[in-house]
Amino acid sequence: MGAGEERRILVTGAMGQIGLELIDALIAKFGSDNIIATDIREPENDYDFNFEKLDVLNKQNFEQIIVQNKINQVYHLAAILSATGEKNPELCWKINMDGLLNVLELSRKYKFRIFAPSSIAVFGPDVGKIALQSSPQNPTTMYGVTKSAGEQIAEYYHSVHGVDIRGLRYPGLISWKVLPGGGTTDYAVEIFHKATASQNYTCFVSEETRLPMMYMDDAIKATMQIMDVPSEKLSIRGGYNLPSLNFSALELYEKIKQKLPNFNCQFVPDHRQEYADSWPDQTDGSIAESEWGFQLDYDLDSLCSIMIASLQK
Numbered sequence: 001m002g003a004g005e006e007r008r009i010l011v012t013g014a015m016g017q018i019g020l021e022l023i024d025a026l027i028a029k030f031g032s033d034n035i036i037a038t039d040i041r042e043p044e045n046d047y048d049f050n051f052e053k054l055d056v057l058n059k060q061n062f063e064q065i066i067v068q069n070k071i072n073q074v075y076h077l078a079a080i081l082s083a084t085g086e087k088n089p090e091l092c093w094k095i096n097m098d099g100l101l102n103v104l105e106l107s108r109k110y111k112f113r114i115f116a117p118s119s120i121a122v123f124g125p126d127v128g129k130i131a132l133q134s135s136p137q138n139p140t141t142m143y144g145v146t147k148s149a150g151e152q153i154a155e156y157y158h159s160v161h162g163v164d165i166r167g168l169r170y171p172g173l174i175s176w177k178v179l180p181g182g183g184t185t186d187y188a189v190e191i192f193h194k195a196t197a198s199q200n201y202t203c204f205v206s207e208e209t210r211l212p213m214m215y216m217d218d219a220i221k222a223t224m225q226i227m228d229v230p231s232e233k234l235s236i237r238g239g240y241n242l243p244s245l246n247f248s249a250l251e252l253y254e255k256i257k258q259k260l261p262n263f264n265c266q267f268v269p270d271h272r273q274e275y276a277d278s279w280p281d282q283t284d285g286s287i288a289e290s291e292w293g294f295q296l297d298y299d300l301d302s303l304c305s306i307m308i309a310s311l312q313k
């Protein structure tokens with residue numbers, strides 16, 4: 001899309017944890033007339049945005065919506081996350097890969113800009129504690145396999161077919177508006193819902209589990225920011241590592257307990273521990289910081305304060 005051209009934006013998977021927050025941010029910046037939220041499922045509550053039902057595997061319908069609405073940017077969020085993906089690896093591959101391929105092919109034809117998120121799940125147990133941008137990608141979940149392959153296919157479509165695709169390796173995202181959709185990092189959201197409802201929480205990973213995390217507002221900021229960077233300034237198309245917060249599940253509990261002293265949490269790891277153990281503790285986001293100036297606004301303390309205050313409202 002050319003400089004100054006009006007944005008006509010479509011979001012896939014828009015009813016999920018990220019989508020509903022991104023829609024608000026996009027509407028605030030570009031106006032509701034220019035944003036179309038799509039998902040395979042209908043909005044659950046009353047809503048005040050344009051919505052179209054769209055299964056990203058239905059390429060014909062996808063194309064129709066793109067053309068009818070003169071779309072020039074797609075935020076492609078439809079996906080199956082890690083825990084659900086391990087239960088149904090075939091579905092995970094199909095939606096994450098075929099869905100992405102459909103967007104890429106449509107962009108090749110209609111020249112729209114794409115945002116397609118990757119994840120810390122591209123990394124596997126050989127990475128160790130800190131994942132660099134260039135750390136090896138040997139994921140041990142199907143979700144991670146699709147995200148790693150997704151990065152490669154993004155680089156291919158960019159370099160060979162000139163598709164303007166941009167990606168971020170989101171860490172686990174912590175937010176209060178929408179519950180997360182079947183990932184391994186969901187414990188870091190669920191714990192706040194229980195704590196603010198005066199209930200105890202049984203955490204499904206061990207006390208010492210440490211994963212890269214981020215408050216949703218920082219993720220939305222990074223998403224909006226990378227879509228505005230001039231194309232020639234981006235050296236990576238598959239997914240930029242982002243700087244992230246680094247705390248254990250126990251440290252998260254202790255921080256919440258400082259603010260809500262009656263809250264109790266016990267740690268009873270289940271099958272998701274294995275996925276968590278295969279991911280790094282921390283990410284090095286220095287390329288995103290130096291190339292397009294990304295910085296975190298929230299640390300663990302401010303994240304906990306805003307999560308608790310928002311859920312208590």
Ligand code: NAD
Pocket residue numbers: 012013014015016017018019038039040041054055056057076077078079080081095099117118119120169170171172173174179180181182183185
């Ligand atoms: P989510 O599970 O909350 O939402 C995904 C949405 O996709 C859901 O609303 C679902 O109905 C929809 N969907 C599923 N299959 C579909 C299909 N065939 N057609 C259309 N829609 C379909 O996920 P999210 O957390 O909002 O994640 C969005 C993107 O960000 C995904 O690519 C995910 O891998 C990535 N990501 C998320 C996190 C996180 O912590 N939330 C971290 C890393 C990467």
Ligand code: SER
Pocket residue numbers: 081082083118119120121143170171172173182183184185186
């Ligand atoms: N939050 C995601 C998950 O746990 C990470 O990509 O699946």
